[in-house]
Amino acid sequence: MPAERDLSRLLATIEPRLQPGTYVFCALERGATLPPEPAVRMTFREPEGITVVMGSQDAERLGLAGEFESEWIVIGAASDLRAVGFLAALTSALAEAGIAANVVSAVHHDHLFVRSGQGAAAVAVLEAVQGRRAAGRP
Numbered sequence: 001m002p003a004e005r006d007l008s009r010l011l012a013t014i015e016p017r018l019q020p021g022t023y024v025f026c027a028l029e030r031g032a033t034l035p036p037e038p039a040v041r042m043t044f045r046e047p048e049g050i051t052v053v054m055g056s057q058d059a060e061r062l063g064l065a066g067e068f069e070s071e072w073i074v075i076g077a078a079s080d081l082r083a084v085g086f087l088a089a090l091t092s093a094l095a096e097a098g099i100a101a102n103v104v105s106a107v108h109h110d111h112l113f114v115r116s117g118q119g120a121a122a123v124a125v126l127e128a129v130q131g132r133r134a135a136g137r138p
Helices: 007-012 056-061 086-096 119-134
Strands: 016-018 023-028 040-046 049-055 066-075 101-105 110-115
Touching: 007 086, 007 119, 016 119, 023 056, 049 056, 056 066, 066 119, 086 101, 086 110, 086 119, 110 119
Parallel strands: none
Antiparallel strands: 016 066, 023 049, 023 066, 040 049, 066 110, 101 110
16 A cells, blocks of 8 residues: 555544554664664664663563553554654644653554553554544544
């Protein structure tokens, strides 16, 4: 499926999917050895060090301190990395509901990490956004 840039079409096809499990963000020092590939869901290198996102059980098993215990929502829409306003619309709707989201964009999908225990509520908010857009409402 080709990546979509049109905001209305993107919002009408959000299809949020809550992933099983609990995830954490772990900070590693620059130059640290990365955890084994199957455990890591995301890696990002910053000047201060390396951030990895992984299942909380994997982090515990590997002896890594995790921050922001969260639930992971995959956005099913195939968004183009150049799409304007898509993530702003999603995170604004979540913010109105009092739900903070850490967002990661990848080539095929966008991913939201919300505080543990808020996954189902976040999915409901996103489904409401999708329903309004599919019905042609703002």
